[in-house]
Amino acid sequence: MLLAALLAVAATARAGPPAAYAWQLPRGFPPPAVPADNPMSQAKVDLGRRLFFDPRLSVTGRYSCASCHQPARAFSDGRALALGATGATLPHNALALVNVAYSISLGWTRREPRTLEAQMLEPMLNEHPVELGLRGREPALCQALAADQDYAAGFAAAFGEPGEAAAGEPCAAGAVTFVRIVRAIAAFERTLISGGSAFDRYVFRGEHDVLPASAKRGMALFFSPRVGCSGCHSGINFAGNWRDAKGATGAASFAVDGTSVRPVRVPTLRNVALTAPYMHDGRFATLEAVLAHYAQLGTQAARGMSLDPRLPRAGLTADERAELVAFLDSLTDPAFVSRFAAPDEPAATAGGG
Amino acid sequence: MRTAVPVSCACLLLTALPAWSNGGGSMSMPQRMPEVRQQSPADLARSAYNDGVRYVKKADKAQAASLEAKDPGKKDKQAKEAQELYGKALDSFRQAASLDFTMPEAWNYLGYSSRKLGKYDEALAAYEKALSLKPGYADALEYRGEAFLGLNRISDAQQAYLDLYSGDRGLAGKLLGAMKGWLATQRANPASTAINLDDVDKWIQERAQIAGQTASLTRAGTAASWR
Known part of the structure; x- marks a missing residue:
């Protein structure tokens, strides 16, 4: 709850004014809604894309967002019910993330959450059942990403130089914070726009x-x-x-x-x-x-x-x-499927922890 | 023509800039004037533009009366009056555009008046200017499409329709209606064009069908289906 609130209000004052983001929208598609506290930028999208496919964002180190949301399956997973990183069966089929930027709310049965940033906390932190299984591992995650030079540069480019962590941040290391991880992935997900069928x-x-x-x-x-x-x-x-x-x-x-x-x-x-x-x-x-x-x-x-x-x-x-x-x-939309393929994505397996 | 807003007191000005309507109607002018001062070129351009809009409204009315008139003499008289008024409108819009080169509405109506006078090349140039100043300007896209029809440039008119369709289905429908009118005119004089009218007819029918089928994909259509 605290983290959700933090996501809603965390200051981004350290980041400079974002350059206007140039949406690549198909004919007939309006510009998506973007939360005021998470403006789009190419640097953020690039960072979010890398995080989306990174298996370090799981308890096993073998699972990523893309494990349940595979580009070749239009960001679904081919299973009747999704599986968590440790092999736990989840309650529902993995929703395809096609044009998710236009969704009013997210999830199969509830009218909340209403933003990608808020929704993402569920797969990242849920324990019953475990999805990515990051609860309690946030500091280790931030440390690992901050130690990666490419990530450190990516976070700095997307969000600006590090400062003091905001109150309630689960982790902060250099320019890497948990809220920034969430925001970057959400920014990437907003670019999953399909209109070329x-x-x-x-x-x-x-x-x-x-x-x-x-x-x-x-x-x-x-x-x-x-x-x-x-x-x-x-x-x-x-x-x-x-x-x-x-x-x-x-x-x-x-x-x-x-x-x-x-x-x-x-x-x-x-x-x-x-x-x-x-x-x-x-x-x-x-x-x-x-x-x-x-x-x-x-x-x-x-x-x-x-x-x-x-x-x-x-x-x-x-x-x-x-x-x-x-x-x-x-x-x-064949181009949509191929556009987001991650050439260096490792094969994701559940239950390997 | 689009709805125009009544204009008052075009001779005195406030320092705050008045806005004009998106649809290309008259530009609003201040109601109360705290001080008298010299009009700027932009103010004069707005005043000329508003004169032009008034002429266009009268001209459209005369043209409609001409089309409805049964008596040949009355029809001819109304048509001549419409042409005279479009000519006056054209002069006003030319003046407005020369005073304020960056006013897309003036260029749009300059194109409209030119087209009504059969000056299609001048009309197209004016629409291009309007669109360069205001990319995606739906009114100019629609008017330009009708100018293409006047020049029998059917593939360009079809492209104009598609450009409009994704952003303003109402104006796209208006242009499709103009295309139907063009087709009927050509059917009545089949020797006047080398264009395959059956192909155009098939295209128009398919676009009308697509528009009807996919109405639920629009913002209004979606809201209606879930009301």
């Missing part, structure tokens, strides 16, 4: 031949009132309401989708073909299985389950399912 080329760049006919038919179904996928998966990120520099379009979007009696987050569908298995508990291995689930929701509703009114009540033929899958495939 075939769909985007079709809609925003006017490349009318880039989508096959089956995908165009699937697109018509997706946005149709009868099938109604876009009732929930609206917005620039196909995840319902979003937040950008102008503010939020509404409250974070949650729906009772037939997999839980409680509302769960409407996840992004961008790069969805890469993020199997699906749903908050990873119960469906394929997109076809997800569509079969939604196609039979009318029956479930008849049994009295209180489903979100936006959900489709119509059945789908086999052809329609195939067309919808073709459309969902068109939301894959």
Whole structure:
């Protein structure tokens, strides 16, 4: 709690005025919201990128943020339920970090936390179950990073020269502090912006031949009132309401989708073909299985389950399912996946501690 | 034309700079004047700009009346009046732009008036200037798209539509409507162009379909779906 508060108010006065950050935004994408106390800079993004892939940020020294958020899987992990560094099973499927800068809140079932900086404390410090397992190891982490010349220079470039650690800082060594680690990673995560799919080329760049006919038919179904996928998966990120520099379009979007009696987050569908298995508990291995689930929701509703009114009540033929899958495939952005590959990333393994 | 704000007392000035509307309407002028002093070139430019906006509003009205008139004589009279008023507007905007070279709204309306008078090359140059001063200026993008149509530069008009589509779907829709009008005119005189009108028709229809399908991806569409 203290650390969360510190993240919200820690002074960055030692850092000089940040140079204006040049977002590389796809057509149709607005500038993301950025916390006033963590302005973007290229130096911070570069530092955060390195930290994101660094296995030193775990109790075992073999696990990193990228272990659960792998670029090749659109920053998800391919497991039904995520695993922590020591092999503990986590409650939910690892959410893909695609366009996470536009998320109003983070996590599958709660409307908090609302910033990447606040959310990151959970995987870093949670003990039940352990995720990265850094609680109690913060001083050692700061010391290790400060002893690395490249990191020391990176922190100084991103945040300025060291000063006295703010009250409540879990660790500080030279220019390295825990709050700065969190802020740098958050800055990097805000750059995980995907808007170069075939769909985007079709809609925003006017490349009318880039989508096959089956995908165009699937697109018509997706946005149709009868099938109604876009009732929930609206917005620039196909995840319902979003937040950008102008503010939020509404409250974070949650729906009772037939997999839980409680509302769960409407996840992004961008790069969805890469993020199997699906749903908050990873119960469906394929997109076809997800569509079969939604196609039979009318029956479930008849049994009295209180489903979100936006959900489709119509059945789908086999052809329609195939067309919808073709459309969902068109939301894959190959450049996004390759852009963030870490060439020197060590193979991450859980439970090796 | 965009909504214009009434102007009062263009002869005296406050030291604080008045702002003008983003849409390219009239520029607001101070209501109460504590002292009299010499007008600066920027003040004179604003005054000329506001004169131009008044002429444009009258000209648009006359042009609309001409289009609606059934009687040929009345139609012709209204059309001539519109042209005269667009000419006066053009003079005002030229004056405004010469007095304040950095006023994108003046360049935008200079382009608009020029286009209405059939001076498409001058219109395009003015829009380019407006866009160089205010990158992404949606009104200028839309007007420039219509100027491209006037020159039968369809691929440029299509690109203008795409440029608008990602930032201002309302104005993109307006330009698409102008493209439909252009197409209807060309269909009525098929010998007047070598452009494949069926291809243009197909493009327009596909863009209209895309816009309709993806309305839920916009800010307003998203908010509506989750209201």
